[in-house]
Amino acid sequence: MDIAVIGLPQSGKTTVFNALTAGNSTSTGGGGAGPVQIGVVKVIDPRLAVLDGMYNPKKIIHPEIKYWDLPPIDRESASANQVLSGRQRNILQAANALLLVVRAFEDPALLHPLDTVDPARDVKLLLDELSLADLEALEKAEARLTDGLKKAKPAERPAMIPLLDTVQKVKTSLEAGIPVKSQPLTPSETTALVDFQLLTAKPVMVSFNAGESEEPPTLLSLGVSADIAGGLGEVGLCAKLEEDLALMDPDEAVEFREAMGLDEPAVERVKQVCYDTVGLVSFLTVGEDECRAWPVPAGIVAQMAAGTIHTDFTRGFIRAEVIAYDDLIRCGSLAQGRKEGVLRSEGKTYEVKDGDVINFLINT
Ligand SMILES: Nc1nc2c(ncn2[C@@H]2O[C@H](COP(=O)(O)OP(=O)(O)O)[C@@H](O)[C@H]2O)c(=O)[nH]1
Ligand SMILES: [Mg+2]
Known part of the structure; x- marks a missing residue:
């Protein structure tokens, strides 16, 4: 990060x-x-020291x-x-x-x-500076997209309009003082804005x-x-x-x-x-090679979490074997966790929790 x-x-x-x-x-x-x-x-992550003692991996x-x-x-x-x-x-x-x-x-x-030393003023000034940077970026994007639309063939235009609409909508809200991260955006609008790397979205x-x-x-x-x-x-x-x-x-x-x-x-x-x-949580992976903690946004689903290990893992995701860290420590091994029924098999949309120890099964 x-x-x-x-x-x-x-x-x-x-x-x-x-x-x-x-x-x-x-x-x-x-x-x-x-x-x-x-x-x-x-x-x-103090949990890794405990897992180190349990798995004795080459590295943590x-x-x-x-x-x-x-x-x-x-x-x-x-x-x-x-x-x-x-x-x-x-x-x-x-x-x-x-x-x-x-x-x-x-x-x-x-x-x-x-x-003068005036922390309240400085907080506002710095936040305004971030908004200003975004407004400039959005204005440039708007001009470029409007120009592109004018030059485009009629058949190409419908595909270009949603992005321009999004840019204008976000710009208007930002002018009204709402940082991008506080604006209600649809997933496709959020995706469309990623390339602009807006500061008030951070x-x-x-x-x-x-x-x-x-x-x-x-x-x-x-x-x-x-x-x-x-x-x-x-x-x-x-x-x-x-x-x-x-x-x-x-x-x-x-x-x-x-x-x-x-x-x-x-x-x-x-x-x-x-x-x-x-809004980060960490899932853990264990093994003789390495034990590792992976920070991911809270609420991430298993299929996307797999992608943090390797981007191909998202596409090849089959399922995730999951056990809570505390359960693993109590059971002493994954095998015992499986016996006791606390090692579960989860699908693509399982919401990853902090401290989940996960083994992803991947189709490569
Ligand atoms: N008196 C006092 N001086 C500080 C404090 N923190 C930083 N400074 C001093 O303020 C000056 C500027 O700090 P610096 O970290 O270089 O600021 P920058 O320009 O924001 O990177 C330096 O001389 C610091 O020693 C503090 O808490 N009290
Ligand atoms: Mg400095």
Whole structure:
């Protein structure tokens, strides 16, 4: 899963990124406004350690989250209030979710680009920026599709009209302030929009970056209206402190956290918010080769879940043998699970649950 970190200049994006990736990052695509930093974080699934003991596989594979820290915007070529450059938009389009960093710390020595520290204003400004990027993309698409329709032969036109209709409908709702993910769309409309990679269709999380001695705000405490806050994930943290702890020796960091009475590390809390906001569950696969956790959108059916292992598995899907993780641990083996009747055979439309241990039977 790819998560892009965005926010106003000096809001603490890089500090949050370092806190989440513990300094383990690589940069890519230098030049222009500078390189993009990418950090890969393993999402440790504790169930895999238990399965490791049971199956003794050659390897266990935890899911990964890839965080992207975007380069600062080039102030000289940007307009005064511009938050995103064209290059940044491209990165955001490819991301699965967006993490908005909002400054909530006071520091007289560090100027805010809009002079005052006002988290509620900044949340709105960043969300507006995402809408604006989508509106521009939809306007371009509308112009291109309208032009194409004019030039098309009469027989070709009926096939082109639905997409243009969808683009216009989504654009109108977006102009009325409704992000794409909150718009009621039919499955075919959603499919038609996939290629546009619209930003307001993506899950968005806000991370409030508070000072060490301050309680981070929440969307509710800031009075952000429910129609804006609805659907947003949120997490409060002190990025500077979390960065220091992330770069410390792990044992020392644990002691430090206990002594200071701190919450779980930011990396854990942000991961949980990601899973909740994106709506992910994990199914598990076991075997002598590997035991692995596979994050998938909640509600996914077995046939589509098979496709996350290999795209061909969707087409070749025959059935899925499923046992709940807890049942497997209690029974001690798949064979015993089968005897006890808790290992079931499920079809294409079975809805995958978190912790299902699945063996897909595939026609190759
Ligand atoms: N006082 C204070 N400074 C912070 C905090 N978080 C970040 N900073 C500082 O703010 C400045 C900008 O942070 P940075 O992460 O580079 O921001 P970016 O431009 O959004 O990537 C740096 O000097 C940080 O040390 C914080 O919680 N408190
Ligand atoms: Mg930065």
